[in-house]
Amino acid sequence: MSEGIELSEEQLKNDICKVMRHLFERGLVSALGGNVSARLPGSNEFWITPSGIFKGELTPDDLIKVDLDGNIIEGFGRPSIETPLHAAIYRVRPDVNAIVHAHNPFTLGLALAGVGLKPITVEAVMVLRKVEVVPFAFPGTDQLAKLVAEKASTGARALILQNHGIVALGSNLYDAEAVAETLEEVATAQFVAMALGKEPPVIPEREVELYYKLYRLG
Numbered sequence: 589m590s591e592g593i594e595l596s597e598e599q600l601k602n603d604i605c606k607v608m609r610h611l612f613e614r615g616l617v618s619a620l621g622g623n624v625s626a627r628l629p630g631s632n633e634f635w636i637t638p639s640g641i642f643k644g645e646l647t648p649d650d651l652i653k654v655d656l657d658g659n660i661i662e663g664f665g666r667p668s669i670e671t672p673l674h675a676a677i678y679r680v681r682p683d684v685n686a687i688v689h690a691h692n693p694f695t696l697g698l699a700l701a702g703v704g705l706k707p708i709t710v711e712a713v714m715v716l717r718k719v720e721v722v723p724f725a726f727p728g729t730d731q732l733a734k735l736v737a738e739k740a741s742t743g744a745r746a747l748i749l750q751n752h753g754i755v756a757l758g759s760n761l762y763d764a765e766a767v768a769e770t771l772e773e774v775a776t777a778q779f780v781a782m783a784l785g786k787e788p789p790v791i792p793e794r795e796v797e798l799y800y801k802l803y804r805l806g
Contacts, residue, residue, distance in 0.1 A: 677755070688768045722739050
């Protein structure tokens with residue numbers, strides 16, 4: 589491995605820890621819940637957060653490198669129980685280089701109530717674009733990984749896991765983090781409007797289509 593690749597991987601590992609700390613501070617992951625992974629573009633291996641270690645203070649040495657079959661390449665300890673989920677997404681989405689799995693409370697609350705997220709903010713249109721809901725399956729199972737891969741293959745940038753949490757997909761770590769945070773911001777705004785007895789107005793579909801055409805977004 590060249591020096592440039594080594595430096596890139598070290599930065600990748602530092603960024604994973606930074607993003608996880610941001611998510612913890614925002615209350616989107618708990619002490620032991622939630623996971624983040626990232627890979628260098630085109631790689632069949634990725635770094636992922638470990639299982640059973642406090643998420644608010646992870647260091648690069650805590651991270652584990654695995655291949656798309658879940659085999660450990662580098663690191664100690666146990667990789668996240670959701671490693672099959674991350675690997676399944678990377679297999680079907682070559683454009684995805686980072687994945688955030690969080691437990692956004694407002695996003696999950698609306699999903700549990702059967703309320704779908706709506707394009708009520710500019711950020712919802714610009715950042716989220718396409719959100720898919722994944723039927724319930726137990727965490728860490730091949731069944732969940734399969735269901736997630738099916739929904740991810742549609743081009744979605746965000747997945748809501750019923751009775752569980754969310755998965756945010758990005759071209760890089762900060763892209764994935766932005767998707768996770770935007771999901772919660774939109775869900776919170778929508779909840780507040782509904783709690784006040786109002787149906788939040790959505791951005792007109794024609795404006796959304798114009799935006800997508802203008803920036804050539806799918």
